[in-house]
Every structure is written in C-alpha cells, then in structure tokens.
Amino acid sequence: QMMFPKEFREKYIMSKTLGRFLTELCSCFSGACGEVKLAFEKSTCNKVAVKIINKRKFVASGLTDANPALNINTEIEILKKIDHPCLIKIKNFFEAEDYYIVLELMEGGELYDRVSRPIKMKEDTCKLYFYQMLLAVKVHNRSVTCWGALNYLHDNGIIHRDLKPENVLLSSSEEICLIKITDFGQSKILGEASLMKTLCGTPMYLAPEVLNSLGTAGYSRAVDCWSLGVILFVCLCGYPPFNEQNTQLSLKDQITHGKYTFIAKEWKHVSDMALDLVKKLLVVDPSKRLTTEEALEHPWLQDEDMKTTFQQLLAQTCTNMSPPETSKMPTTTRKRLHENEEEYGS
Numbered sequence: 001q002m003m004f005p006k007e008f009r010e011k012y013i014m015s016k017t018l019g020r021f022l023t024e025l026c027s028c029f030s031g032a033c034g035e036v037k038l039a040f041e042k043s044t045c046n047k048v049a050v051k052i053i054n055k056r057k058f059v060a061s062g063l064t065d066a067n068p069a070l071n072i073n074t075e076i077e078i079l080k081k082i083d084h085p086c087l088i089k090i091k092n093f094f095e096a097e098d099y100y101i102v103l104e105l106m107e108g109g110e111l112y113d114r115v116s117r118p119i120k121m122k123e124d125t126c127k128l129y130f131y132q133m134l135l136a137v138k139v140h141n142r143s144v145t146c147w148g149a150l151n152y153l154h155d156n157g158i159i160h161r162d163l164k165p166e167n168v169l170l171s172s173s174e175e176i177c178l179i180k181i182t183d184f185g186q187s188k189i190l191g192e193a194s195l196m197k198t199l200c201g202t203p204m205y206l207a208p209e210v211l212n213s214l215g216t217a218g219y220s221r222a223v224d225c226w227s228l229g230v231i232l233f234v235c236l237c238g239y240p241p242f243n244e245q246n247t248q249l250s251l252k253d254q255i256t257h258g259k260y261t262f263i264a265k266e267w268k269h270v271s272d273m274a275l276d277l278v279k280k281l282l283v284v285d286p287s288k289r290l291t292t293e294e295a296l297e298h299p300w301l302q303d304e305d306m307k308t309t310f311q312q313l314l315a316q317t318c319t320n321m322s323p324p325e326t327s328k329m330p331t332t333t334r335k336r337l338h339e340n341e342e343e344y345g346s
C-alpha cells in the first residue's frame with residue numbers, strides 16, 4: 001500500500017488508478033515510473049488527478065536519462081508559471097519518498113485511448129483537438145520567447161520533446177471538448193543566445209560540431225511540430241505513419257527518410273487539406289517543416305465554426321480567462337526566432 005505523506009492525506013482522499021495501469025506498470029521497468037490516481041480534495045469534495053512519480057529509477061534498466069528529480073522541479077516551475085487553457089494546471093505538489101503532483105482532473109483521459117478505438121474520429125473533431133494542440137505548443141513556445149509575461153525564463157522557449165497521444169488529455173468524455181498538453185518531463189528550456197556570443201570571437205578553439213551546427217541552430221522547437229504531425233496523422237486515419245509492422249524499412253529509416261505508410265482506403269474520407277497539412281509537418285528537414293504559427297495559418301484550420309466551438313468550450317470552463325489574441329501578438333519572422341534562440345545540434 002503506497003504511503004502518502006501526512007500533509008497529503010490531510011487534504012486528499014485517494015481513490016482508483018486512472019488510465020492504462022498496465023502500461024504505467026510496464027513503464028516502471030523502463031525507468032520512467034509513475035501512475036495517475038483519482039483523488040478527492042477534502043475541502044471542496046472536488047475530484048482531482050494525482051500523478052505519482054517515483055524518485056527511485058529502476059537501476060536495472062540502466063537508463064542514463066537525467067535524474068527525474070532535476071526534471072520534475074523544472075517541470076513544476078514551468079507549469080506553475082505558464083497559464084494557458086490548453087496546458088495542464090498544477091494544484092499542489094508534495095515531495096516524500098515519491099513525488100505527488102495534484103492536478104485538475106481531465107475526465108476524458110488520454111487522447112491515446114480515443115485514437116486506439118476502432119471507430120475513427122471525425123475530421124472536425126481532429127481539427128478542434130489539433131487547433132488546441134497548436135495553440136498550446138505555440139503559446140508555449142511563444143509565451144516564453146516573445147512575451148515578457150514569463151520573464152523568469154528570460155525570454156527563452158520551452159520545447160516539449162515528447163508530444164504523443166498519451167500526453168494529450170481530454171477535459172471530458174464528450175467528443176467536443178478541450179484538450180490539455182501534459183508531461184513536460186522531457187522538455188527543454190532553450191539557452192540564451194550564447195551561440196551568437198561564441199561567434200563574436202575568433203573560433204580558434206571552437207569545436208567543429210559548433211560550427212557545423214550553425215545551419216540547424218534554432219530549429220529545435222521544430223521537433224514538436226514533427227510530433228504534432230504524427231499525432232494529426234494518427235487522429236485522421238487511425239494508424240501511425242511510422243511503425244514496426246512495416247517490413248521494407250526499419251522504424252528509424254522510415255522516420256529519417258520521412259517514409260510514412262499511406263493506406264489509401266483509410267484516407268478516402270479525409271479532406272485533401274488535412275492531408276496537405278500532415279505532409280507539410282512530416283518534413284524531414286526541420287528548416288522546411290511548418291512552424292506552429294505557419295500551421296495555424298494553413299487553410300485546413302481557417303474554420304470559423306471550429307474556432308467558435310473552441311471559444312464556447314473555453315467560456316464554459318472559465319469566465320475570465322481569454323485565450324491569447326494571436327493576431328495581436330508581435331509577428332515573429334522565422335529569421336528573428338532564429339536569432340532569439342540557439343543550441344548546438346539538438
């Protein structure tokens with residue numbers, strides 16, 4: 001029986017495990033360990049979700065990934081300060097022999113369970129969900145690069161780096177609902193524009209990889225756009241673009257060459273515009289891949305009904321918060337974004 005810290009037990013009554021416990025259990029053997037439980041907040045009787053993240057990594061896995069303790073604190077800091085309707089909100093945080101993170105309950109569970117169903121999602125539903133994912137990632141990237149609002153990040157961007165249907169949560173079991181991005185355990189905060197400073201001096205002592213990285217520096221956020229492309233692909237047709245079932249090419253070769261499996265009969269009812277957006281996200285060269293801003297301008301997302309539905313859903317949940325007025329945001333050209341950020345390789 002898991003021992004919950006005293007101050008935790010004073011505030012919450014624990015209930016059942018949510019989501020695919022077995023997968024959570026399996027993930028324990030892969031080092032990344034944790035599960036999500038339903039709980040009741042004593043003071044309000046409201047339902048909450050509690051993400052439990054084990055401190056001990058399973059040494060057996062020999063995983064060398066960074067110490068979760070380091071990640072979790074950065075993750076909590078990030079999520080505490082960035083306030084967006086499509087990013088998970090933290091309500092409380094306890095550290096004992098494990099981490100107990102109290103979050104708003106996303107009653108609809110993971111998008112993963114929706115895309116795993118035999119009945120494919122309607123295209124309009126995919127569009128409503130995808131629009132919200134773009135806003136979350138865009139605002140996420142933009143809110144910390146272009147808005148002074150989160151000055152503690154010193155105008156750096158944050159990259160999620162692990163976007164997948166398991167990390168997209170649905171606010172209700174209704175098909176038409178809000179989504180929230182979660183699990184920033186792999187996220188990265190971009191460094192200051194140190195590459196530019198490095199290039200001020202003569203590179204007599206500079207390593208080749210730094211000079212070679214000049215071509216790709218500044219595109220690390222593009223990894224999230226690739227992942228969004230894979231998520232959109234799966235939502236629209238019900239099967240993943242790159243998978244091990246494919247025999248000709250290894251999964252790695254499929255991805256590095258951008259060779260996705262196209263099964264015509266699964267795409268028959270999908271609009272050409274939707275497919276066009278997928279194709280422009282699943283581009284191997286990050287500098288040619290659509291950015292979140294460009295994706296939001298794509299014809300498939302110029303759908304006032306969908307945007308009105310999103311606004312109505314927002315209005316239902318929170319009276320005061322209004323979504324970021326993307327039109328009023330300073331338009332940042334790729335060039336300026338390029339200058340604002342840097343890192344070697346990625």
Ligand SMILES: CCC/C(=N\NC(=N)N)c1ccc(NC(=O)c2cc3cc(OC)ccc3[nH]2)cc1
Pocket residue numbers: 018019020034036049051053072075076079088090101103105106107108109110169182183184185186
């Ligand atoms: C700040 C912690 C963020 C985090 N993971 N972070 C991490 N792994 N480093 C995380 C990961 C997963 C979740 N999942 C949920 O909240 C969740 C609610 C839920 C409801 C369900 O059925 C109703 C089924 C699955 C669910 N997952 C919430 C937070």
